[in-house]
Amino acid sequence: MKDNGLKQPVTDVKGIGEETAEALSDLNIRTVKDLLEYFPYRYEDYRLKDLSQVKHEEKVTVEGVVHSEPSLVYYGRKRSRLTIRLLVNQFLVQVVYFNQPYMKNKISINETLTVTGKWDAHRRTITASQTKIGEMKKNNEFEPVYHVKGSVTVKGVRRFIQLALNQYGESITETLPKEFLLNYKLLNRREAIRAIHFPLNSNDVKQARRRFVYEEFLYFQLKMQALRKFEREQSKGTIQKYDLEKLKLFLESLPFQLTNAQKRVVNEILADLKSPYRMNRLLQGDVGSGKTAVAAIALYASITAGFQGALMVPTEILAEQHAESLKSMLQPFDIECDLLTSSVKGKRRKEILEKVSNGKIHLLIGTHALIQDEVVFHKLGLVITDEQHRFGVEQRRILREKGENPDVLFMTATPIPRTLAITVFGEMDVSVIDEMPAGRKVIETYWAKHDMLDRVLGFMEKELIQGRQAYVICPLIEESDKLDVQNAIDVHASLTAYFGNRYHVGLMHGRLTSDEKDSVMKSFSSNDVQVLVSTTVVEVGVNVPNATMMVIYDAERFGLSQLHQLRGRVGRGSEQSYCILLADPKTEVGKERMKIMTETNDGFVLSEKDLELRGPGDFFGKKQSGLPEFKVADMVHDYRALETARNDAAELIRSEAFWNSPEYETLRGYLQESEVLKGEKLD
Structure with a gap:
């Protein structure tokens, strides 16, 4: 690739010595290129805001005049609370400083302060995290925040990037073809790197982000589409002339x-x-x-x-x-x-x-x-x-x-x-x-709190009396100190006691051997066991048409897609089936999940929602290696850019020009370097 000018070690940047370089290598920053592409993960927003527009608990920066003498109260050793009143436009608000008694001597009545902190709309209070005496004189409304560790600080990273830009800014070469920059009105690479690290306003951040989201997706999709092309060309299949x-x-x-x-x-x-x-x-x-x-x-x-x-x-x-x-x-x-x-x-x-x-x-x-x-x-x-x-x-x-x-x-x-x-x-x-066979009954799904368990078991017994069977799903096998969740062994014991000798209760979990699991499942399939208490090992594919009820304990512990997979174990016969979600979710996301589950049986709708609520990393579980790591792009929120990049990549790979024209040399070089096409002759 053309970026060779930036492959030199960070020690070539004037102002970065061996010791700093060693600390930076812990952040995987070893070359000038790594440093310039070490992007912020968020920004501090220092724009002055009108408090009537600010949401409760939002971070805010305001400028105002001190309206009262500072009041300092000590409570316990080294713990204090300093309070002042600040007139911000038409608002008289309280500003609170915890454990910063020295501020008392710095603040005077009628002085102008610029305060950043968390806004409590109910109490009209700002808990201060930063204060500057005098009016705001920041050139930048946005300050980047970077992941750091060890001796490296956020300020340090900003300084090192500034040094690298001063020295090597001119060496940053373009990696996207001109047509895409023009079509999508994207910043060139040099401008985008400056804007993402040192934005002057929110538009700078937005435009830099647009550029890098598209670049990351295009490169990734080029790899995928090239892989597809080579796979197809190399793996000559067999023409199957079926009858x-x-x-x-x-x-x-x-x-x-x-x-x-x-x-x-x-x-x-x-x-x-x-x-x-x-x-x-x-x-x-x-x-x-x-x-x-x-x-x-x-x-x-x-x-x-x-x-x-x-x-x-x-x-x-x-x-x-x-x-x-x-x-x-x-x-x-x-x-x-x-x-x-x-x-x-x-x-x-x-x-x-x-x-x-x-x-x-x-x-x-x-x-x-x-x-x-x-x-x-x-x-x-x-x-x-x-x-x-x-x-x-x-x-x-x-x-x-x-x-x-x-x-x-x-x-x-x-x-x-x-x-x-x-x-x-x-x-x-x-x-x-994306269509269900005609005549399939929709599984009725209800959300119940734990204190309704007796009613749920009464309902289950009605189903069992009619000769049907039930699943009971639990998140854990044994007691855990960390999580207060119902575990399979306890639930099995309590249900065995509840049903006595009226019904057989089976138990299945991940610590059983394959033979033991098969044996339990066979007993359930043949109705020798009427209630099966299980962890999620029962999730995939098993078909017991006689099972019409599923109860999921601590349902808020599961993602939507997993709940939907579990629910799909019932509703396989001709009888009406039910799924009861036992849950007391503490978070808004947890409540939202339960609500969505009761409203739709469409797995694709649920999977999209799940992706929004949990993010892609959790979707397949952390071990799924198929998920690429993007620095800036987000598959969920930037999905339109992902689709655009995919269509562009597919068109490029199909075109003659891509493989021959000098305009695409950088992109071809990237494919040549990528693991996918090692050893391929591209031109």
Whole structure:
């Protein structure tokens, strides 16, 4: 990249010595470029505001005249409170200083003060954090605030950046093509770096931010779109000439009508099978939207083209349920399906492996047992992974390599907001089933406080009397000192006592072995257990149509998407189902979550809300490595810029000019440097 002039160590900046450089390296600042791109995470706003416009507890800067002598009160050792009255325009407000008794001798009546602090609108009081004697003379209305640690201070960072700008400002080169700067009226890079670090007003901050948000998104999407292009070109897929007549007969045999959304998605998948490129598609569909039927159609099409199919799911019980439903759909058409999990051993296992390798088994369903070395397919054409974010990238890759560039379909029932889908799965095609099958009853959701538990249990008993079953979900397994939440073991004990010998109460949590979990789930599936107390391990895919009620303890501990996933365990049969959220949320966000859950059953609406309330980091959990780290951009609030950047990146990657024209040299250089295209010859 052209920025080589800024790759020199920070010690080259006059005024930064070895000791300072060492302290800066703890903040990952090692080069001049790192220093100039060490952006503030917020700004102190020193604009004078009209107090009638300021919200309660907002930070404010005011200028006023001291109207009363300072009053100082001591309470306890080294603890004091100093109060003055300040006339700010037409407002007479109280200014309070905690533990700053020395201010008493600095402030005189009728003097002008500039005070910054927190505004209490009810008491008309400002708790001062900064005071300047005299009128405000700041050139900058906004001061940047940086993350710092060790001996490095915010003031220090500002000073070092100023030194670097003075010395190297002229070396900052443009990284975006002219057309984008003009089209979107963006600041050039040099102006933007100055404005983000030393803004004169709010517009400076806004324009600098616009520039860097777009730049970050464009670079990230270029990587994604280039990855997609190279993946497609390198992974020549197999053209699967499926039998259309047989496929029509199969569709007619299904005991239900496909929804329009299912038809659209099936057509997208069939087009992929026929194309010479390898399919790399993500299929999103809410709980119960009919993804299994789509998978069955895709697998059947591939099998009629002379290939084998594989379906990999995260748990054994889920694999068994899929095997059961797929066998009932496919066996009448002479399709041989079998199940391979770690429980299948000895002679039976050997027999399955042999049939898979000689092509007698057309479809193999299983857990990660499918990726063991001993599993050798005869001619694998289509790989489907269910709840794909549960498997590591490595596991998915191994399964893909079981065939010669088989088509790959990932399925998930976690409704992923569009913003996240195009960020995390940007190199995939995305299909969405956004319509529910006709006749499905909406799960009725209620929010109850903990003191209503007796009523909730009474309601549960009514359902149990009618022969139905219930889930009870808890956030933790055992007592925790840190969190006052109902734990699964306690709840199991109290419900066992409550129901006595009238009903069986089972217990499931993450510390059980796989075999123990399977055993508990089987007892629940066969109605030997009527009430299942569980942690969230029950979340994915398990199908118990007879379960009509779910109670979630301490529901405010869960995100909206997780609550929705859990709720989807009920409502799978023909009877009306219910979900009761037991929660006493203390925060506004917690209350908002409970309210939203009772108002909508649409997973995509919920996932967008969840993203707004929790932010992207929490959406997949902290361990999800798919989320890029942006310095300035925010996927949720800047989603329009993300979509624009994605469209621009896709167009660039498709164009001839991008790969040849000198105008795009910097962008090509970035791709050459990026990990994605190591070793690729770009021009």
